[in-house]
Amino acid sequence: MFDERQVYGRTAKGDEQFDARSAQLLTGARRILRLIDGQRSLADLTPLARPGDLERIVDELQSNGLIRLIGIAETPSTEEARAMDREQREELSRLQSALAGRFEQVLGIDGMVLDARLQDCVSLDVLRRVMREAVDTLSRRASPQAAEQMLNQIRPLYEDFALTVAAKRTRRITRL
Numbered sequence: 263m264f265d266e267r268q269v270y271g272r273t274a275k276g277d278e279q280f281d282a283r284s285a286q287l288l289t290g291a292r293r294i295l296r297l298i299d300g301q302r303s304l305a306d307l308t309p310l311a312r313p314g315d316l317e318r319i320v321d322e323l324q325s326n327g328l329i330r331l332i333g334i335a336e337t338p339s340t341e342e343a344r345a346m347d348r349e350q351r352e353e354l355s356r357l358q359s360a361l362a363g364r365f366e367q368v369l370g371i372d373g374m375v376l377d378a379r380l381q382d383c384v385s386l387d388v389l390r391r392v393m394r395e396a397v398d399t400l401s402r403r404a405s406p407q408a409a410e411q412m413l414n415q416i417r418p419l420y421e422d423f424a425l426t427v428a429a430k431r432t433r434r435i436t437r438l
Contacts, residue, residue: 264317266308269333269435271300276328291319295328297425301435303335306428309386310421333435350427354386357423361416365396368404368412376400386424393420 272280272295279287280295287295290311297307308316323329338346361380365373376396383389393416401409 264304264320265334266303266305267335267337268304268331269300269302269335270298270304270320270324270329271332272298273327273330275326276323279326279328290315291322294319295323298323298329300332301433302428303433305335306431309390309424309427313390331438333437335433335435338431338433346431349430350386353423353427353430354383354389357389357419358383360419361393364412364415365400368400368408372399372403386427390420 276295276298280292294307294311294316297310304316304320311319320329324331358381361377363377365376365380367373369376376392376399379392380389380396383392397409397413397416400412
């Protein structure tokens with residue numbers, strides 16, 4: 263059963279597999295394996311996988327002996343949750359500033375609408391969906407190559423944002 267409070271750690275085999283950069287792992291699985299550190303819960307990793315993919319990736323990594331369940335992250339108190347939400351909104355604002363104007367540069371006036379939609383996002387999940395739609399629109403209206411270039415520009419910004427938010431979460435972990 264998928265529980266976002268679960269915390270996984272890499273096994274020795276997982277460390278070897280990652281260090282060897284084996285072609286057996288798909289890019290999404292390799293990214294998640296890299297991020298599994300015994301501190302992040304699945305909730306912290308969810309924004310870094312495609313919607314619906316994390317459970318499959320975790321199952322694959324676990325069945326191949328690359329990761330193991332090491333604990334359960336405790337649910338934060340109401341005060342802690344509010345502080346985390348406030349920090350996430352601040353980080354979201356910084357990310358939105360970094361993304362501002364990128365689609366207008368490529369699509370002109372049509373890109374302004376996409377940029378405005380990105381600026382109106384109120385959460386990481388909404389921002390992620392809007393970015394996906396914007397890249398898909400760019401692919402249709404400009405070219406798949408332009409979309410790939412944009413993806414290569416914004417993916418590191420998004421991943422840095424998600425990792426920063428995850429790192430600021432202080433969670434107590436009950437070890438198994």
